[in-house]
Amino acid sequence: MSAATDSVYRRFLRHRLGVAGLVVIVLLFGFCFLGPVVYHTNQVQTNILAANLAPGVQGHPLGTTDVGFDELGRLMVGGRSSLEIGLAAGLLATAIGTIWGSVAGYAGGWLDSVLMRIVDTGIAIPALFLLLVAGTIVRPTVGVLIVIIGVVSWLVPARLVRAESLTLANREYVLTMKALGGGSARAIGRHIVPNAIGTVVVNATFQVADAILLVAYVSFLGLGVPFPGTDWGGMLSNGISYTYDGYWWMIVPPGVAIILVVFAFNVIGDALRDAFELRLGSR
Amino acid sequence: MTDEPRGARDAAPSERGGSTVLQVSGLSVDFVGRAQVTQAVRSVSVAVERGEILALVGESGSGKSVTAMAVMRLLPPTARVSGSIRLGEIELTACSAPEIRSIRGSRIGMVFQDPMRALNPVFTVGWQVAETIRLHQPGLSHAERMDKVVDVLERAGIPEPRRRLEQYPHELSGGLRQRVMIAMAVANEPELVIADEATTALDVTVQAEILELFRELRDRTGMAIVVITHNMGVVADVADRVVVMRAGEVVEQAPVEKLFGRPEHAYTQELLSSVPRLSRPAVGVAEPVRGDDRETVLDVRDLAVDFGPRGRRVRAVDGVSLRIAAGQVVGLVGESGSGKSTVGRAALGLYAPGAGTISVLGQDLARLSRRELQRLRRNCALVLQDPGSSLDPRMTIRQSIAEPMAINGVGRRSSRERRVAEVLDMVRLGAGFAGRYPHELSGGQLQRASIARALVLEPRLLVADEPTSALDVSVQASVLEVFLDLQREIGFACLFITHDLAVVSMLASEVIIMSQGRVVEAGAPGSVLFDPREEYTRRLVAAAPVPDPVEQRRRRHERIASLRP
Numbered sequence: 083m084s085a086a087t088d089s090v091y092r093r094f095l096r097h098r099l100g101v102a103g104l105v106v107i108v109l110l111f112g113f114c115f116l117g118p119v120v121y122h123t124n125q126v127q128t129n130i131l132a133a134n135l136a137p138g139v140q141g142h143p144l145g146t147t148d149v150g151f152d153e154l155g156r157l158m159v160g161g162r163s164s165l166e167i168g169l170a171a172g173l174l175a176t177a178i179g180t181i182w183g184s185v186a187g188y189a190g191g192w193l194d195s196v197l198m199r200i201v202d203t204g205i206a207i208p209a210l211f212l213l214l215v216a217g218t219i220v221r222p223t224v225g226v227l228i229v230i231i232g233v234v235s236w237l238v239p240a241r242l243v244r245a246e247s248l249t250l251a252n253r254e255y256v257l258t259m260k261a262l263g264g265g266s267a268r269a270i271g272r273h274i275v276p277n278a279i280g281t282v283v284v285n286a287t288f289q290v291a292d293a294i295l296l297v298a299y300v301s302f303l304g305l306g307v308p309f310p311g312t313d314w315g316g317m318l319s320n321g322i323s324y325t326y327d328g329y330w331w332m333i334v335p336p337g338v339a340i341i342l343v344v345f346a347f348n349v350i351g352d353a354l355r356d357a358f359e360l361r362l363g364s365r
Numbered sequence: 366m367t368d369e370p371r372g373a374r375d376a377a378p379s380e381r382g383g384s385t386v387l388q389v390s391g392l393s394v395d396f397v398g399r400a401q402v403t404q405a406v407r408s409v410s411v412a413v414e415r416g417e418i419l420a421l422v423g424e425s426g427s428g429k430s431v432t433a434m435a436v437m438r439l440l441p442p443t444a445r446v447s448g449s450i451r452l453g454e455i456e457l458t459a460c461s462a463p464e465i466r467s468i469r470g471s472r473i474g475m476v477f478q479d480p481m482r483a484l485n486p487v488f489t490v491g492w493q494v495a496e497t498i499r500l501h502q503p504g505l506s507h508a509e510r511m512d513k514v515v516d517v518l519e520r521a522g523i524p525e526p527r528r529r530l531e532q533y534p535h536e537l538s539g540g541l542r543q544r545v546m547i548a549m550a551v552a553n554e555p556e557l558v559i560a561d562e563a564t565t566a567l568d569v570t571v572q573a574e575i576l577e578l579f580r581e582l583r584d585r586t587g588m589a590i591v592v593i594t595h596n597m598g599v600v601a602d603v604a605d606r607v608v609v610m611r612a613g614e615v616v617e618q619a620p621v622e623k624l625f626g627r628p629e630h631a632y633t634q635e636l637l638s639s640v641p642r643l644s645r646p647a648v649g650v651a652e653p654v655r656g657d658d659r660e661t662v663l664d665v666r667d668l669a670v671d672f673g674p675r676g677r678r679v680r681a682v683d684g685v686s687l688r689i690a691a692g693q694v695v696g697l698v699g700e701s702g703s704g705k706s707t708v709g710r711a712a713l714g715l716y717a718p719g720a721g722t723i724s725v726l727g728q729d730l731a732r733l734s735r736r737e738l739q740r741l742r743r744n745c746a747l748v749l750q751d752p753g754s755s756l757d758p759r760m761t762i763r764q765s766i767a768e769p770m771a772i773n774g775v776g777r778r779s780s781r782e783r784r785v786a787e788v789l790d791m792v793r794l795g796a797g798f799a800g801r802y803p804h805e806l807s808g809g810q811l812q813r814a815s816i817a818r819a820l821v822l823e824p825r826l827l828v829a830d831e832p833t834s835a836l837d838v839s840v841q842a843s844v845l846e847v848f849l850d851l852q853r854e855i856g857f858a859c860l861f862i863t864h865d866l867a868v869v870s871m872l873a874s875e876v877i878i879m880s881q882g883r884v885v886e887a888g889a890p891g892s893v894l895f896d897p898r899e900e901y902t903r904r905l906v907a908a909a910p911v912p913d914p915v916e917q918r919r920r921r922h923e924r925i926a927s928l929r930p
Contacts, residue, residue: 254749255757255765258818261713261828263742264772272768276759 093357100353103346110343114161123155126310134324137331145331147317148324156317157335163313165343167227167297172290174232179239180282184274186240187247188266198244201237209234210299217305224307227300231293239285246278253277280358287351291344298340314340386556386589387413387436392448394431394440394613405431407613408448413557416587418579420604420621422594424636424837425808428613429593433559437475438465452557471501474550478562480542484534491530494518494549501553513552520585521548522578539701540571544578551582558582561593568700568864573908573924576603595837597640598910601625601917609633621914639842640912641867643894659690660726662826662858663712667721670707680719681707683882691825692856696873696890698863700905704882709828709862713745714738725826743773746819746857750831752811756803756818762789763799766818775822788817792847809840816848823855830862845871866909870894878902903927 094100129150137145137153144153186197216230247270250256256273275282298315300306306316314336321332394406406428413419423429434440436450438457450457452472457465469475477483485493494514498505505513511530518526521544534542543563550558560579564572579590580603592603600607600621607624609617609632617630628634670682682704689695699705710716712723714730723730728741746769749755756765766785770776776784786796792813803811812832819827832848833841849872852859863869869876870890877887878901886899897903907924911917 253757254751254755257710257715258747258749258755258815259768259772261710261715261742261745261747262769262772262822263739263745264768265739268772272760273757277757279759 090354090357094353097353097356099349100357103349103353106342106346107350110161110339110346111165114158114165117158118155121155121158123152125151125155125159134327134329144335145329147320147332148329153331153335156312157314157339160312160314160317160336161339163224163307163311164294164297164315164340166224167231167313168290168294168343170228171231171235171293171296172286174228175236175289175293176239176282176286178232178236179241179285180243180275180278182236183240183243183245184247184270184278187244188251188270188274190248190251194244198241201240201244204234204237205241209296213296213300214303214305217300222300222305222308224311227297227307231296235289235292235296239282239289242281242285243278246281247274250274250277280355283358284351284355287347287354291347291351294340294343294347384414385412386415386417386453387411387591388449388451389432389436390449390451392432392435392446392450394428394435395445396441397443397445402445405444405613406435409610409613409615411608411615411618413589413591415556415589416583418583418590418592418603418605420592420594420600420607421610422597422600422607422636423610424595424839426612427610429610430561431613432610433475433561433591433593436559437469437473467501470497470550470555471553472555472557474553474555474558476543476546476550476558476560476563479566480539480546481534483546484542486534488533489530490518490532490534490537490545494545494552497549497552514548517548517552518545520551520582521545522574522581523548538571539567540574543567543571543575547575547578547582551586551588554586555588557589557591559591559593562595563592564599565594565596569910570700570904570908572599573602573910573921576910577921577925579603596910597637597838597912598917601912601914602910602921604914609636625912625914635839637912639839641838641842641845641865641871643867643870643906643909643911659692661688662691662693662726663687663689663860664724665708665712665721666723668708668711668718668723669720670704670711670716671719678719681882682711684721685879685882685884686721687860687877687884687887689826689858689860691858693875694852694859694861694873696861696863696869696876697879698866698869698876698905699879700864702881703879705862705879706830708879709747709830709860712826712860713742713747713828743769743822744825746822746824746827748812748815748819748827748829748832750834752808752815752835753803755815756811758803760802761799762801762803762806762814765803766799766814766821769818769822773822784821785817788821789814791820791851792817807840808836809844812836812840812844813847816844816851820851820855820857824857827852827857827859828862829859831864832861833868834863834865841868848872866894866906878905 132140132146132150133148135142135146137143139145142152144157146152147156182197186194212234213230220226251274256269259269259273297306297313298318301313301315302319304319307313317336318333321329321336324332390410392406392409393404396403396405409432421429421432431440435446436457440446446458452468455468460468491511491514494517495510498510498513514530515526518529523529523541523544537545564575567575576599579592582588583590592599594600604621606618606620608615609630611632617624617628617633624633625637628637665685665687668682668685669680671678671680673679685708687695697705697708707716711718714723725741726744730738733741763782763785766788767781770781770784785799789796789798794810794813794817798806798810798814806814833844836844845868861869861873873890875888876890876893878885878893880901886893886897886902893902894906897906907920907927911920
């Protein structure tokens with residue numbers, strides 16, 4: 083396996099845009115998780131006296147929010163929850179979807195029908211609606227948001243993997259393996275999922291990007307991470323109230339951050355898609 | 366640049382009486398990739414005369430199809446073409462895109478390998494044939510055009526052409542579809558038709574009819590036909606002259622009888638000698654081993670297999686019985702759709718039978734629990750046709766070959782590795798291949814690796830489903846040789862499924878002929894293949910072309926005579 087992973091890695095590095103995306107992600111993570119270590123701000127206690135300051139005033143490089151939090155420091159704290167939720171929820175959704183889809187595609191027959199009708203039903207209900215309902219029932223924390231977003235967004239990967247698994251299940255090597263006495267678990271674990279891994283990983287990056295957006299939407303609607311915590315979507319929502327006052331520094335930084343992270347995950351996905359094509363460009 | 370060909374075309378009609386239709390000289394085609402340049406065709410010179418059927422022969426990668434595509438100017442933009450291709454007086458390499466379009470379909474017709482993919486499933490047959498006529502003879506009225514379509518379909522040997530106009534491709538059989546393709550190719554009475562592996566996807570009986578159609582069309586219209594094929598039997602049957610290609614170069618050109626009778630180039634000789642021939646088995650080997658004294662490994666009785674949803678079940682296999690003793694190779698022969706693969710898979714319990722019993726090593730599959738069935742399969746193995754998909758592309762050859770051991774918990778890591786190296790040696794690949802991935806191997810090497818995986822646990826029963834059909838002849842010969850040696854050495858019972866009568870005559874001690882899900886005839890190859898009792902078997906044997914033009918001509922006349930009432 084190591085040789086294959088090795089060449090995937092090498093081919094990924096040859097993809098310039100993908101590498102740029104990776105660099106952006108690493109920088110954003112550094113900014114959010116290491117930033118507060120060097121740049122200390124108070125993100126718990128409000129300070130009305132320092133509210134709505136423009137960038138550069140009183141030693142706040144990006145200004146302050148409507149309750150006097152330092153905007154740059156807030157961007158770090160908010161980014162932390164955005165990235166945590168996005169990454170964890172995206173991976174959770176991918177994991178559920180992969181297992182669900184590969185089982186359905188491999189099993190076929192009535193099991194496939196039942197599993198996929200469940201997916202169809204889930205897709206018919208708007209995810210945002212589910213999120214809002216869930217958000218009013220339980221008090222949203224980072225952990226809760228991860229589970230909720232993960233649980234509402236596994237449907238698309240499930241469909242994708244099922245389609246892949248359907249064709250892979252009829253490959254001759256799967257048939258040969260069955261003729262040699264292998265069972266379903268081996269077929270799915272050893273042959274179907276590894277051969278669908280390209281689709282899975284590529285989709286996972288899009289899933290992470292989508293999850294970050296979804297957190298942003300939910301927070302924008304006021305059901306995100308509770309005060310004094312925040313995330314980029316929540317900051318954006320907060321800033322929107324002051325659009326007509328010209329407080330752009332409350333809108334542009336979180337907006338740019340969201341665009342950057344989503345774009346970066348998307349180009350990484352594209353680069354991975356190319357890198358996983360085992361036959362392309364090896365040797 | 367545009368002036369020259371146009372002037373040339375005006376001159377062309379007077380030249381049409383001339384004998385050379387196509388003159389390719391010094392043609393080279395390079396594919397320019399990002400990293401390297403691949404030479405696909407190297408200074409090929411070939412001429413095709415009026416009324417001639419020229420066979421372009423070679424194994425995969427020989428450049429034969431690329432040469433044809435270069436003539437049609439259908440190569441992808443990454444191709445760099447040099448040299449000259451003249452159709453009559455027109456230099457095709459210098460034609461503009463609109464000019465070449467006006468030549469394609471009107472002066473050069475093309476027939477592709479797979480008629481299902483080359484025909485558009487959403488249009489009727491009549492519409493598609495009419496389209497090629499509309500493109501090149503726009504002046505015709507609808508009625509005139511439809512009359513022409515009917516006429517062309519009739520010329521292509523399609524019965525009831527009026528009725529076919531409204532039919533869709535899926536309503537036609539494979540042979541009829543290929544006839545429609547040919548009708549499209551000849552609709553505008555081209556002077557040259559290129560048939561790229563046009564009969565490869567067809568069953569032998571249908572192939573014989575299509576080849577007959579080519580000869581007829583040539584005789585009637587005097588068109589030149591270039592037949593691209595890898596099948597030496599087809600060459601012997603249809604060609605007047607043969608061009609043998611290898612690795613992008615022409616190695617030999619000769620009239621067909623000379624090429625088969627006295628091949629000059631070493632490669633041609635090798636190619637001809639590796640074609641499996643329908644041969645009466647030598648006495649001794651051939652004696653039908655009924656194997657009554659030996660243990661029965663596979664016993665199938667009155668097997669029926671159904672497919673499809675409840676209410677619309679289709680019986681794919683009906684009433685098939687067969688018995689294989691230890692060490693015996695039984696050949697199961699049939700055309701596509703005969704149910705031969707289904708029998709093979711059912712024998713390993715991969716399909717549940719609708720009726721009848723299957724016992725492997727004395728155990729009735731229907732009575733086994735899933736666990737017991739999996740345990741029984743430890744003694745079974747399966748080798749399939751497609752080298753590209755029989756090994757998991759994400760596993761190394763070592764992992765794939767070790768998989769049967771892993772499934773059945775045999776051995777430890779080090780002993781497994783030793784065994785993998787051993788079987789790789791047995792199939793003459795060598796342990797050096799263990800660390801490679803399937804895409805780094807050629808088709809023949811992949812098929813050997815598949816055989817190695819099948820043999821790693823020393824199975825008692827092997828089902829081989831067309832294991833060499835996707836391979837080039839020279840590769841097929843060496844893979845078959847390895848296979849036969851190992852069969853003798855290990856002594857497994859083998860159900861060998863194939864459509865190739867010659868291959869079966871080489872290795873089976875008993876032959877079963879299947880058609881439409883039923884057994885037509887069974888017995889020793891010497892009697893079934895050389896003295897068939899059943900009409901169907903007789904037709905099947907007669908239709909398989911032999912790689913010998915003189916013999917093939919005799920067989921052809923015999924076959925045609927036998928078909929006439």
